[in-house]
Amino acid sequence: xxxxxxxxxxxxxxxxxxxxxxxxxxxxxxxxxxxxxxxxxxxxxxxxxxxxxxxxxxxxxxxxxxxxxxxxxxxxxxxxxxxxxxxxxxxxxxxxxxxxxxxxxxxxxxxxxxxxxxxxxxxxxxxxxxxxxxxxxxxxxxxxxxxxxxxxxxxxxxxxxxxxxxxxxxxxxxxxxxxxxxxxxxxxxxxxxxxxxxxxxxxxxxxxxxxxxxxxxxxxxxxxxxxxxxxxxxxxxxxxxxxxxxxxxxxxx
Amino acid sequence: xxxxxxxxxxxxxxxxxxxxxxxxxxxxxxxxxxxxxxxxxxxxxxxxxxxxxxxxxxxxxxxxxxxxxxxxxxxxxxxxxxxxxxxxxxxxxxxxxxxxxxxxxxxxxxxxxxxxxxxxxxxxxxxxxxxxxxxxxxxxxxxxxxxxxxxxxxxxxxxxxxxxxxxxxxxxxxxxxxxxxxxxxxxxxxxxxxxxxxxxxxxxxxxxxxxxxxxxxxxxxxxxxxxxxxxxxxxxxxxxxxxxxxxxxxxxxxxxxxxxxxxxxxxxxxxx
Numbered sequence: 353x354x355x356x357x358x359x360x361x362x363x364x365x366x367x368x369x370x371x372x373x374x375x376x377x378x379x380x381x382x383x384x385x386x387x388x389x390x391x392x393x394x395x396x397x398x399x400x401x402x403x404x405x406x407x408x409x410x411x412x413x414x415x416x417x418x419x420x421x422x423x424x425x426x427x428x429x430x431x432x433x434x435x436x437x438x439x440x441x442x443x444x445x446x447x448x449x450x451x452x453x454x455x456x457x458x459x460x461x462x463x464x465x466x467x468x469x470x471x472x473x474x475x476x477x478x479x480x481x482x483x484x485x486x487x488x489x490x491x492x493x494x495x496x497x498x499x500x501x502x503x504x505x506x507x508x509x510x511x512x513x514x515x516x517x518x519x520x521x522x523x524x525x526x527x528x529x530x531x532x533x534x535x536x537x538x539x540x541x542x543x544x545x546x547x548x549x550x551x552x553x554x555x556x557x558x559x560x561x562x563x564x565x566x567x568x569x570x571x572x573x574x575x576x577x578x579x580x581x582x583x584x585x586x587x588x589x590x591x592x593x594x595x596x597x598x599x600x601x602x603x604x605x
Numbered sequence: 606x607x608x609x610x611x612x613x614x615x616x617x618x619x620x621x622x623x624x625x626x627x628x629x630x631x632x633x634x635x636x637x638x639x640x641x642x643x644x645x646x647x648x649x650x651x652x653x654x655x656x657x658x659x660x661x662x663x664x665x666x667x668x669x670x671x672x673x674x675x676x677x678x679x680x681x682x683x684x685x686x687x688x689x690x691x692x693x694x695x696x697x698x699x700x701x702x703x704x705x706x707x708x709x710x711x712x713x714x715x716x717x718x719x720x721x722x723x724x725x726x727x728x729x730x731x732x733x734x735x736x737x738x739x740x741x742x743x744x745x746x747x748x749x750x751x752x753x754x755x756x757x758x759x760x761x762x763x764x765x766x767x768x769x770x771x772x773x774x775x776x777x778x779x780x781x782x783x784x785x786x787x788x789x790x791x792x793x794x795x796x797x798x799x800x801x802x803x804x805x806x807x808x809x810x811x812x813x814x815x816x817x818x819x820x821x822x823x824x825x826x827x828x829x830x831x832x833x834x835x836x837x838x839x840x841x842x843x844x845x846x847x848x849x850x851x852x853x854x855x856x857x858x859x860x861x862x863x864x865x866x867x868x869x870x871x872x873x874x875x876x877x
Contacts, residue, residue: 379683402709403631403783415845416682418632420836423782429813432631432656432786433717436710441729464706469739475694477680477687480657484710484730513733525732526752 353590357497357538360557362388362593363585365449365495365536373446374398376485379417381495382449384596385536387413391592400445402481404430413596436481440488443528448489450482450512454504455496457550457571458521459514459532461486462507469509482512487525491533498537500570515549539565540582545574552576558584607776607799607822612831613873615798615824616642620764625675627654627762627794628661631785632682632843635835636768637661638828639800641869644668654762656712656786657682660834660851663689664869666702667861673703675760677712681855684848688855698858706740711757716786718759719793731755765794768832769817770839772801773808776819781811782838788815791822800828802840 355363358381365385369375371394377386387410390397399408403418407427414422423429430439439445452461453476463482467473486492492514496502514532515521522531532551535542541555552574553565562575585593610618620626620643628636640661643651652673655662659681665671667689679690693702707715714726727745731737732755745756767787769780778799780787791797799817804827808816819825834844834851854864 403633403785405783414683415848416632416843418682418783418785419845420633420782420838420842423633423838429783431784431788431815432709433713433789436713437717437728441710464735469735472695475679475686475691477678478676478706479708479734479736480678481709483708483734483736484728487730487732510733510735516733521733526729527732 353587355585355590359585359590359593361495361536361538363589364541364557364582365493366392368493368534369394369397369447371396374400374444375447375449376400376402376440376445376481376489377449378451378481379414380451382451382493384413384593385495386449387596388589388593391596392589400435400439402432402435404432404435406430406435406439436484440484443488445488446490448485448492448529450485450492450494452482452494452496452512454502454507455494455535456504456507458516458518459494459535459544459551460507460510460516461494461512461514462509464509464511466508479511486512486514486531487527487529489529491530494532494535496535496537498539498565498568500568503568504570515544519547519549539568550574553579555580555582557582607819607825609772609774609776609804610824610826612638612642612800612826612828613646615826616646619796619798619823620648622648623650624763625652625654627760627765627790629655629765629767629786629790630832630835631657631783633783633785633835634768634780634787634832634837635659635661636766636800636831637833637835638831639766639768639798640665644670644865644869645873654760656709658690659687660848663687663855664865666690666693667699667855668865669699671702672700673705675705675707677707677709681848681852684852688852689861692858706736707757708736711742711755712760713786715757715760716789716793718757719761720789723759725756725758727754727756729754760793762790762794763796765790765797766800767791768800768837770802770837771805771808772799772825772827773805776822776825777808778817778819778822778825779808779811779814781814784815788817791817796823797821798824798826800826800831802829802831802837803827
């Protein structure tokens with residue numbers, strides 16, 4: 353079956369979720385990928401939304417992080433101070449799943465402003481749960497389309513710390529989680545180099561070249577010497593993914 | 606003790622120009638009708654406090670009712686931007702808007718501190734971000750372990766406004782489903798209004814329900830549908846199509862003004 357780049361992104365991200373993992377999900381592509389994992393290879397994946405719904409099992413893809421279906425299908429519904437305190441900060445969540453407007457080579461994210469903070473060209477929604485998700489989850493996946501405008505040499509604003517200024521930054525800041533372990537884009541997957549913590553292209557999606565990925569990156573992208581091409585979505589994955597789509601999401605796409 | 610008032614009566618009695626007003630409801634039970642009443646009564650110079658200032662704050666900001674916004678995520682969930690908020694921040698229309706922004710975890714900690722009458726909330730956060738130098742956050746050292754933690758000043762709004770499913774005739778309130786920071790909002794605020802879907806003779810306690818005794822609330826107003834286009838679990842669903850439609854309405858200044866005139870200024874919300 354033929355597929356769109358955002359479908360490849362959702363499938364590639366969902367494959368990284370293992371059965372039984374607890375996963376703190378934001379709305380949009382991360383929520384799509386996590387719900388896809390639960391419908392395919394990871395039925396026991398525990399979806400946690402910042403609205404306080406733990407173990408949500410929505411039939412439809414939610415439009416917001418607090419749709420009624422999330423509460424009605426959850427194992428537990430807790431308050432917002434509790435979800436951020438007792439669950440996220442306490443280190444009970446395996447994987448955080450984030451989007452952003454900009455990312456840099458150390459996996460730091462901007463979701464606050466484009467341009468100057470005091471007179472922004474574009475005012476973005478802001479931090480939400482992202483900074484503490486990236487600080488406290490066991491590891492964090494980022495999903496973001498790769499262009500020179502989104503993969504930038506220098507963020508306009510550092511909303512969320514990935515690896516900060518490089519090796520040692522997370523430890524200095526007291527962040528328990530491993531940080532951004534995978535950045536899934538429409539070109540492939542970037543992973544941090546263990547020594548330098550710089551994001552390196554390790555997987556290309558089928559039909560995408562390393563040169564195309566380099567051209568879509570605002571810094572000089574490092575490509576792993578053993579960069580591989582990932583598997584295309586299977587028919588079963590695509591069918592499960594397409595059955596997740598909602599009317600509202602079609603309007604948005 | 607909570608007085609049972611009309612929505613108009615509750616807002617006119619409890620909210621004053623220049624107040625810091627928290628309107629909470631995390632996707633669920635958003636007090637939209639109360640926001641409309643603030644606009645109809647022409648409240649000015651408000652500092653709005655809301656973790657997720659969605660349509661209700663977009664409308665208040667677009668109508669020029671707010672001078673400042675304290676928030677942690679200002680978008681239209683699953684849809685995109687809040688265009689009135691953006692117009693105020695990017696172009697100062699209809700007036701400039703001062704921002705104080707936090708992360709969700711920071712704001713939740715600040716509400717919890719306010720509810721507990723502590724001076725600050727504490728969390729492992731903000732470190733290493735640019736937020737730290739653009740908002741009200743300081744650092745404290747744990748006297749037991751030496752760990753450095755972020756301190757956020759307690760939120761102590763003048764007025765807290767939330768929506769709930771039910772109240773009884775003594776003004777005791779119960780809400781259930783996603784309960785967000787509503788309990789903390791009422792307990793942290795000097796005065797409070799709770800709008801409810803219905804008045805019942807006796808509250809039937811629900812598993813996971815949050816009960817606020819009438820003696821911590823100033824005014825209860827019965828406003829069926831008062832959370833629309835948000836939802837009230839057990840009463841009506843979220844109007845996702847309206848959130849999508851708001852993108853177009855809110856994008857254009859004239860279209861926004863016309864929508865507000867027809868649907869808010871010249872049309873009272875349903876009031877029982």
